[in-house]
Amino acid sequence: MIAKLEMFIALAREQHFGRAAVSLGITQPTLSTGIRQLEEQLGVKLVQRGSRFGGLTPEGQRALVWARQIVGDTRRLRDEMRASREGLAGHLRLAVIPTALTWASTLAARFNDRHPRVTFTVLSRASADILTMLDDLEIDAGISYLDNEPLGRVTTRPLYREAYQLVCREDHPLADRETLDWAELGSLKLCLLTPEMQNRRIINRQFMEAGLEAGAAIESNSTVVLVSNVLTGDWVTILPTDLAGFLAEGKPLSLVPLASDSRAHEVGLIAPWQEPYTPVLQALLDEAQRLARPA
Known part of the structure; x- marks a missing residue:
């Protein structure tokens, strides 16, 4: 059956x-x-x-x-019976929004250090796809936005609040600025994530509130593509601080913080709501809580 x-x-x-x-x-x-x-x-x-x-x-x-x-x-x-017989072991499947992949890597590595018999598959997916995959039992957990769009009945563990930086070449006219307002970005050559990504919808809303339209001549669902494009000339992109730092490291790029938003969105681990949790999933939730950045 x-x-x-x-x-x-x-x-x-x-x-x-x-x-x-x-x-x-x-x-x-x-x-x-x-x-x-x-x-x-x-x-x-x-x-x-x-x-x-x-x-x-x-x-x-x-x-x-x-x-x-x-x-x-x-x-x-x-999983419960296997854990009682063999200890914590198994395989965890995570789907992660592209802007949180560095956090997913850290979470998986730290978890594996504590529990070396648990392996991981980490997939990059849009936030809506993550919820569908949870419903369809294709994944065990995800990392996505917690407070921007409805999640349904899930368990959450906050990890961090998202802040943004402009990514540009070192020789770009804005490269030496200490900070930028969103209203100053209207005339720039933008490359951004594709519209189905929740991060793009958040950025679109920031532009709209600044009285601008987030027009991007180049769109991609890959942040690597965006940064590669910035390296080719006078293009710029907008990425969360942690991911921007990771992708720009060792490259001739500058990161300029964008004006902080008091409504900065929270990103965290989501898992299907269940009682009780399997030992492996409970351990993952606990690890996410230890990893969380103080608000």
């Missing part, structure tokens, strides 16, 4: 039999058979079928909620 529920969750996530089968490492006929057997066991039709996947039935939508809960509880039970 658990294996079939996992097939059902994967199909609901991928919205395609072939992609769902690939994500599970099984053949498409095996997936189709598993879904049909699940429907027979539950006595309802879960999936609209035609020449291709046609969505979930109303019963399928309700079953999906139960499937996620049952599979999640089963995984937590398995």
